[in-house]
């Protein structure tokens with residue numbers, strides 16, 4: 355007997371060790387073969403209790419029949435004394451079978467009468483604690499259904515390296531919590547706001563963009579209102595760099611003139627935007643990176659008022675009309691509050707791409723994400739300081755996601771800028787009012 359127990363204990367230890375090794379060396383296959391089936395069975399088996407605990411059940415009248423009256427109490431509903439009677443029971447929402455995802459599972463639930471997706475969003479944290487998982491995200495593909503997307507552990511704690519970005523104006527800058535790539539595609543979402551407190555990962559994201567765009571046939575322009583300390587090392591790949599508000603105002607005037615020129619080119623060719631022009635007529639796209647946006651709007655005294663108004667109007671015009679004429683904005687800032695003036699609020703309305711890193715003041719989070727789901731704001735304010743680069747992202751599909759940028763050091767971005775310096779069109783060549791400039795012509799010029 356003792357010997358048999360010993361063999362059993364030994365076998366259990368070997369199996370546990372093998373499972374642990376499997377989990378360590380190939381987590382995805384371990385999850386699909388072992389973790390997910392166990393999780394799915396547990397979730398289905400405990401759904402009544404969990405739904406009840408999270409306030410997602412509804413009381414309903416039922417006729418109940420039992421041959422053993424006392425047994426009913428064990429179902430967690432009500433005690434029935436007679437064999438057949440009308441009772442009030444807690445009804446749980448109908449849940450489909452959970453489906454596995456890379457980092458957890460996803461399950462569709464039928465809402466009960468009077469429930470809205472917001473009820474499930476409000477219960478998301480309670481659900482996450484009940485299931486012992488990292489997070490539960492709620493979406494509603496159609497009325498009457500909610501999808502609970504569960505991530506078992508934070509997929510953003512460790513992420514891989516920046517992959518190459520072969521598509522024009524599209525850069526894979528990180529990973530979404532769903533495991534999908536986080537892409538910044540200027541042709542789909544032309545203008546972006548990138549907000550975050552100091553050391554939250556804003557510059558890292560700008561570095562990722564520089565590394566992704568440097569090998570592409572685009573002109574990069576830097577507005578570095580930190581006096582040039584951020585973008586000067588990338589100057590070899592920048593067609594123009596402004597390091598003060600006055601220089602920014604001049605560059606913005608150039609951009610507005612460039613836009614007018616491209617408008618004329620498109621009008622003459624009967625095109626609505628530069629992408630409808632023939633390849634050999636299409637002018638080079640321009641991506642403008644702005645660091646410390648608030649500095650463009652801060653007024654020390656009244657003498658600066660005119661300059662601020664000029665800059666603000668020009669930036670807004672670029673944001674309003676730039677998309678069709680191949681001019682894209684990526685604006686970074688620690689603080690993007692309405693106290694900076696109406697110019698910022700108007701600019702924000704034009705920037706449909708939003709990235710909100712960890713923020714100190716609720717107003718910046720509200721300005722960046724406020725017109726999305728309120729749950730996005732809560733998530734942004736919960737980003738811990740230990741995970742720089744984690745952000746709440748809204749873009750392409752109108753949804754918001756937690757995401758993390760790939761780590762891209764200044765040295766990597768600097769190397770990319772130097773390596774692809776030969777692709778930098780000169781600013782004079784970009785802005786010269788010539789019809790028919792192509793990327794190739796600009797490089798020759």
Ligand SMILES: Nc1ncnc2c1ncn2[C@@H]1O[C@H](COP(=O)(O)OP(=O)(O)OP(=O)(O)O)[C@@H](O)[C@H]1O
Nearest residue numbers: 550551552553554555556557558742743759760761
């Ligand atoms: N995705 C990331 N993964 C790992 N480390 C990161 C990531 N993003 C940023 N970091 C690290 O966090 C620190 C702060 O990042 P970064 O300089 O980009 O912040 P910032 O918001 O631009 O700060 P500041 O406003 O002070 O310039 C850096 O040391 C950087 O290496």
